[in-house]
Amino acid sequence: xxxxxxxxxxxxxxxxxxxxxxxxxxxxxxxxxxxxxxxxxxxxxxxxxxxxxxxxxxxxxxxxxxxxxxxxxxxxxxxxxxxxxxxxxxxxxxxxxxxxxxxxxxxxxxxxxxxxxxxxxxxxxxxxxxxxxxxxxxxxxxxxxxxxxxxxxxxxxxxxxxxxxxxxxxxxxxxxxxxxxxxxxxxxxxxxxxxxxxxxxxxxxxxxxxxxxxxxxxxxxxxxxxxxxxxxxxxxxxxxxxxxxxxxxxxxxxxxxxxxxxxxxxxxxxxxxxxxxxxxxxx
Amino acid sequence: xxxxxxxxxxxxxxxxxxxxxxxxxxxxxxxxxxxxxxxxxxxxxxxxxxxxxxxxxxxxxxxxxxxxxxxxxxxxxxxxxxxxxxxxxxxxxxxxxxxxxxxxxxxxxxxxxxxxxxxxxxxxxxxxxxxxxxxxxxxxxxxxxxxxxxxxxxxxxxxxxxxxxxxxxxxxxxxxxxxxxxxxxxxxxxxxxxxxxxxxxxxxxxxxxxxxxxxxxxxxxxxxxxxxxxxxxxxxxxxxxxxxxxxxxxxxxxxxxxxxxxxxxxxxxxxxxxxxxxxxxxxx
Numbered sequence: 001x002x003x004x005x006x007x008x009x010x011x012x013x014x015x016x017x018x019x020x021x022x023x024x025x026x027x028x029x030x031x032x033x034x035x036x037x038x039x040x041x042x043x044x045x046x047x048x049x050x051x052x053x054x055x056x057x058x059x060x061x062x063x064x065x066x067x068x069x070x071x072x073x074x075x076x077x078x079x080x081x082x083x084x085x086x087x088x089x090x091x092x093x094x095x096x097x098x099x100x101x102x103x104x105x106x107x108x109x110x111x112x113x114x115x116x117x118x119x120x121x122x123x124x125x126x127x128x129x130x131x132x133x134x135x136x137x138x139x140x141x142x143x144x145x146x147x148x149x150x151x152x153x154x155x156x157x158x159x160x161x162x163x164x165x166x167x168x169x170x171x172x173x174x175x176x177x178x179x180x181x182x183x184x185x186x187x188x189x190x191x192x193x194x195x196x197x198x199x200x201x202x203x204x205x206x207x208x209x210x211x212x213x214x215x216x217x218x219x220x221x222x223x224x225x226x227x228x229x230x231x232x233x234x235x236x237x238x239x240x241x242x243x244x245x246x247x248x249x250x251x252x253x254x255x256x257x258x259x260x261x262x263x264x265x266x267x268x269x270x271x272x273x274x275x276x277x278x279x280x281x282x283x
Numbered sequence: 284x285x286x287x288x289x290x291x292x293x294x295x296x297x298x299x300x301x302x303x304x305x306x307x308x309x310x311x312x313x314x315x316x317x318x319x320x321x322x323x324x325x326x327x328x329x330x331x332x333x334x335x336x337x338x339x340x341x342x343x344x345x346x347x348x349x350x351x352x353x354x355x356x357x358x359x360x361x362x363x364x365x366x367x368x369x370x371x372x373x374x375x376x377x378x379x380x381x382x383x384x385x386x387x388x389x390x391x392x393x394x395x396x397x398x399x400x401x402x403x404x405x406x407x408x409x410x411x412x413x414x415x416x417x418x419x420x421x422x423x424x425x426x427x428x429x430x431x432x433x434x435x436x437x438x439x440x441x442x443x444x445x446x447x448x449x450x451x452x453x454x455x456x457x458x459x460x461x462x463x464x465x466x467x468x469x470x471x472x473x474x475x476x477x478x479x480x481x482x483x484x485x486x487x488x489x490x491x492x493x494x495x496x497x498x499x500x501x502x503x504x505x506x507x508x509x510x511x512x513x514x515x516x517x518x519x520x521x522x523x524x525x526x527x528x529x530x531x532x533x534x535x536x537x538x539x540x541x542x543x544x545x546x547x548x549x550x551x552x553x554x555x556x557x558x559x560x561x562x563x564x565x566x567x
Binding site: 021023035276 | 297517
C-alpha cells in the first residue's frame with residue numbers, strides 16, 4: 001500500500017471519488033477556458049506535485065497539443081526539480097519552455113543585497129507569474145493555477161505570485177487529496193515520493209517551514225473548515241491546542257491573500273461590493 | 284407518453300442565445316416524437332444572475348417568452364425564466380406551455396439564501412403550491428429547493444398530481460464524501476417522493492459551470508414504485524427521452540395505498556394546532 005493510501009485509511013473522510021472528481025475537474029476546466037474564447041493553457045511546472053497534477057489534468061482536458069509547460073528555475077533551484085519537471089513533460093508529451101529567472105532576480109537584488117529569504121522568495125514567485133502572464137498574451141493561453149486548498153487556507157503562497165492564475169483546478173483539494181489524485185493520474189513516482197517544497201532556497205521543505213505535516217493539517221482543516229468544529233471539539237478529536245490555535249490564526253490573518261484589493265466605497269454601485277456579476281458574465 | 288429531459292448548459296444572462304438553444308432541443312425532441320419536453324430551472328437565463336436579474340427579467344408577454352410559447356403547439360414544454368410581474372417583482376419561475384398557451388406558471392416558493400446560494404437577494408417568493416391539469420393528467424411543478432421541503436410534494440399529491448416535474452440547477456458539492464454527496468441526496472429525496480406518493484417524478488437538472496460552480500446533471504425519471512427508470516450522465520449535455528406509463532400510478536397506488544389512507548383532516552387539524560402553539564395560543 002502506498003503512503004497516500006495509508007493516510008486515507010487513517011482519514012477516510014479525506015478520500016475523494018477519483019473517477020468522478022477527475023471527470024468533473026477536466027470538464028469544468030475545459031468549459032471555463034473555452035467559453036472565454038481561448039483554446040490554449042500555460043502552466044508553470046516546478047517539478048513538484050501540485051503543478052504536476054495540474055499539468056496531467058490539463059492534458060486530460062485539452063489534449064497535449066494545447067498545453068504549454070514552463071520551467072522557470074533560479075540558480076538555487078535543485079537539479080532534481082528540473083529533472084522531475086522534465087519527467088512530467090516527457091511523460092505527457094507537451095510542449096515546454098525553460099526560462100531562467102536568475103538574471104532578472106539577481107539584477108534586482110543587487111540594489112538590496114541584504115534582502116531576506118522571504119523577499120527573495122516572493123520576488124521569484126512574482127517573476128514567474130509575470131513570465132506566465134507574458135506567455136499568456138503571446139500564446140493566447142490562460143494561466144492555470146496550482147495552489148491547493150491547504151496552501152490557500154494556510155496562506156502559504158505569494159500574493160500576485162504563485163497565487164495568481166486565471167483558473168485553478170486544485171483550489172478545492174487538500175494536499176492529501178492532491179496526492180491521491182496524482183497517484184490515480186499516474187504522475188511519475190519520483191514527484192509523488194519527494195517531500196513538498198517551494199524550492200525557493202536550498203533544503204527548504206514546506207513541512208519544515210510550516211512546522212507540521214500536510215496530513216496532520218489537512219485533517220484539522222477538514223474539521224475546522226468543512227465541518228465547522230469549534231476549538232474544543234477539534235481538541236477533543238485529539239489535536240494539540242497550540243496546533244489548533246496556530247492554524248486557526250493562519251487562516252484568519254491570510255484572508256487578504258484570498259481576496260481582491262479593498263475598494264473604498266463612495267458611489268452607489270461599487271466594483272467588488274454592490275456591482276455584482278460573475279466573471280462568467282454572458283458566457 | 285414520451286417525456287424529453289433537456290439537460291442543457293445555458294449561457295449566463297444570454298436570453299437570445301439560450302432561446303436558440305431551446306429551439307434546437309425542441310427540433311431534436313420533435314424528431315424523437317416527444318410529447319412533453321422539460322428544460323431545467325432558469326433555462327432561459329442561466330443561474331447565478333446577481334445584478335443581471337434586472338436585465339433578463341421579463342413578463343410572459345415578452346417576445347422571447349411568446350416565441351417559446353408558440354413552440355408548444357405540437358409538444359408541451361416546461362422552461363424556466365425570470366418572470367417580472369406587473370409591479371416589477373422578479374420571480375424564479377417555471378412555465379408549462381401547451382397548445383401555444385400558458386397552462387401553468389409556478390413561482391419558486393423556497394429561495395435558498397445560505398451558503399453558496401443568494402436567491403432571496405434578487406427574487407420575490409412565490410406563494411402557491413398547486414397541481415394543474417394537462418392533456419396527460421394532473422401534474423405539479425416544483426423548482427429545486429422547493430422539493431427539499433416535504434410539505435410541497437405532499438401538497439402536490441393531495442392536490443391530485445400523478446406526475447411531479449422537478450426542475451433544478453443543483454450544484455456539485457461534497458464530492459470528497461463517498462458517493463458524490465449532493466447527487467445521492469437528491470436521488471434519495473426524489474425516490475422517496477415517488478414511493479411515498481405513488482407518483483412519477485421527472486427530474487431535470489442543468490450541466491455546465493458558472494465561475495467554478497458546476498451543475499451535475501443526472502436528470503432522471505423515477506417511476507411510482509421508486510425505481511430509477513433512466514438516468515442522464517453527469518456533467519454532459521444530453522437529451523434523454525423516457526416513456527411514462529401512467530397506468531403504473533394506478534397499480535402503485537393500489538399496491539401501496541398511502542394516498543387513500545392519508546388522513547388530510549388530521550393533518551390540517553394538527554397543523555392548525557401547531558400554528559396556534561407557535562403563535563403563543565393554546566398548545567395542547
